[in-house]
Amino acid sequence: MVKRLTCILLVLASSASYACDAPPPARSDIDANSYYSDKHHSVIDPALRARNIANTKPIEDFLSQVARDANGQGDAACALTWLSSWAEQKAMLGKMSSEQAYYVRKWTLGGMALSYARIQQQATPSQRALIEGWFKALADATIAHSDAKQGGRxxxxxxxxxxxxxxxxxxxxxxxxxxxxxxxxxALGQMEADGALPAEMERAGKALHYQVYAATPLALMASILDVHDARLDTLVAFTVASSADPSGIAKRTGFEQEPVGSREVTVAYNRHEGKPPTVGKALWQPRLGGSLDVPNPLEHLK
Known part of the structure; x- marks a missing residue:
């Protein structure tokens, strides 16, 4: 009797540890603001940045929790419940306050879709229809906004x-x-012969930072789309070399560069190209689906 009671208590304790928090209220509108104060968009205004962080925190927190649950730090069922809740409420399909708000939406969409890829097989048919229908609505909105924009990319x-x-x-x-x-x-067509991305080289002291930031989604896209292209090899090589020695970009731009690592670029690229993995601390980015060190199911591995 005692043994049976102990087993029951252990089962209950195990179930309780995986209890999902209730999904937060969905955010239809996104209120976000730019926070750079110079023409190069390289100098951060702390007050503007703080306001932007405060206004977008509910969305960032939602994405972070979904990523944790989808990556095995919680229960995949919780991530699916949260995604279904926001899908049902058509989150992030309302008013965008600024270009920064559109940025937040696309970062969140990408992160959600990449996290969802890890747990898609565990979704019920009704969850799949609801979540994937919402993702498509968000993707359509992203394409419409992007295609309507004029100017540089x-x-x-x-x-x-x-x-x-x-x-x-x-x-x-x-x-x-x-x-x-x-x-x-x-993007590869815009690239200069040595692998530099011209628009990112215009970011003064943040040119290296934005070279890395721009190359990261391109490397992961290439793996998802199973694209092998010599220009991407050049892009990655330039980004890695510049991260190791920023003096070339400093000379090119006339500004000293903030140091930044390049593993976010190489981790998916190396898997796709069959190269040895780069060594370093574990990489975690909700906007990229959580753990970068664990291959995403959408990646094509060589």
Whole structure:
């Protein structure tokens, strides 16, 4: 009797440890603001940044929790419940207060789709229909906004491409994969012969930072789309070399560069190209689906 009671208590304790928190209220509108104070968008205004962080925190927290649950730090069922809740409420399909708000939406969409890819097989048919239908609505909104914009294409275009590509990966819709492929080839076509991305080189003291930030979604997109291209090899080589020695970009831009690592670029690229993994501390980024060191199911591994 005592043994049986102990077993029951252990089962109850185990079940309680995986109890899901109730999903937070969905955010239909996104209120976000730019926080750079100079023409190069390289100097941060602390007050503006603090306001932006406060206003977008509910969305960032939602994405972070979904990533944790989808990556095995919680219960996959909780991630699916949270995604279904926001899908049912058509989250992030309302008013966007600024360009920064559109940035937040595409980063969140990409991260959600990449996290969802890890747990998609555990979703019920009704959850799949609801979540994937919402992702497609968000991808359509992202494409519409992106295609309507005029002017140069920079890292934001590439992150839009990753978000839409990830939606294509989890839904199997070729039109999203095709749009992502268009973005990838456009980026490689913009690249200078040595691998530098011109728009990112205009970011003064943050040029290296944004070279890395722009190359990251491109490398992951290439793996998802199974694209092998010598120009991408050049892009990655330049980014890695510049991260190790920023003096070339400093000379090119006339500004000393903030140091930044390049493993976020190489981790998926190396898997796709069959190269040895780079050694370093574990990488975690909810906007990239959580753990970068564990291959995403959408990646093509060599």
């Amino acid at each position: 920079n890292n934001h275009y590439y992150w839009e491409g990753l978000a839409v590509t990830a939606v294509g990966g989890v839904t199997g819709e070729a039109r999203y994969l095709d749009w992502g492929r268009k973005v990838l080839y456009h």
